[in-house]
Amino acid sequence: MKNLHDRILKEGKNLGRGILKVDSFLNHQVDPGLMDECGRELGRRFESVEATKILTAEISGIAPALATALHMGLPLIYARRTKPITMPGQVYLTTAPSHTRGQMVELMISPEYLSSEDRVLIIDDFLATGQTILGLARLAQAAGARVVGVGAVIEKTFEEGREALAPLEVPVEALAIVIDMSGGEIILR
Secondary structure (H helix, E strand, O other): OHHHHHHHHHHOEEOOOOOEEOHHHHHOOOOHHHHHHHHHHHHHHOHHHOOOEEEEEOOOOHHHHHHHHHHHOOOEEEEEOOOOOOOOOOOEEEEEEEOOOOEEEEEEEOHHHOOOOOEEEEEEEEEOOOHHHHHHHHHHHHOOOEEEEEEEEEEEHHHOHHHHHHHHOOOEEEEEEEEEOOOOOOEEO
């Protein structure tokens, strides 16, 4: 994923406290060509897990998850942060800390779209502490679904999210791995 690495190094901004700003191509303005490349690669890496659904969190995970779902020919479900009036009264609900928001956020899914027959591949923009992904896994498990893999566009290894995901006992893949940001630079593996 040379293109992704190049974009992170050229356009990414280290804001301190482990915050990597990639708003110019992933988190605010989205580069559809780059997301297509990411989705194709994540789809290739997870083709053997036999997923039936892709799951992500609103909002930044939607672009890479949609691209992955498109390449895998699967439906995408995204966990909402607020409940619309169109969602049924009973939902699967959990909370997870948001590093960029600095607070707990709610994640919810309608039971209409996730069942015990589903094999769920979780795709997100970042793997940092792993807490959002673990929240998504809790939602899938509440529905009786089986989590079969976790993919991220960017992993920050120094936040130890991969270790936090170990109890899921599923393959974890990241397209770009940031190993250090402590000196003001962005260092990729």
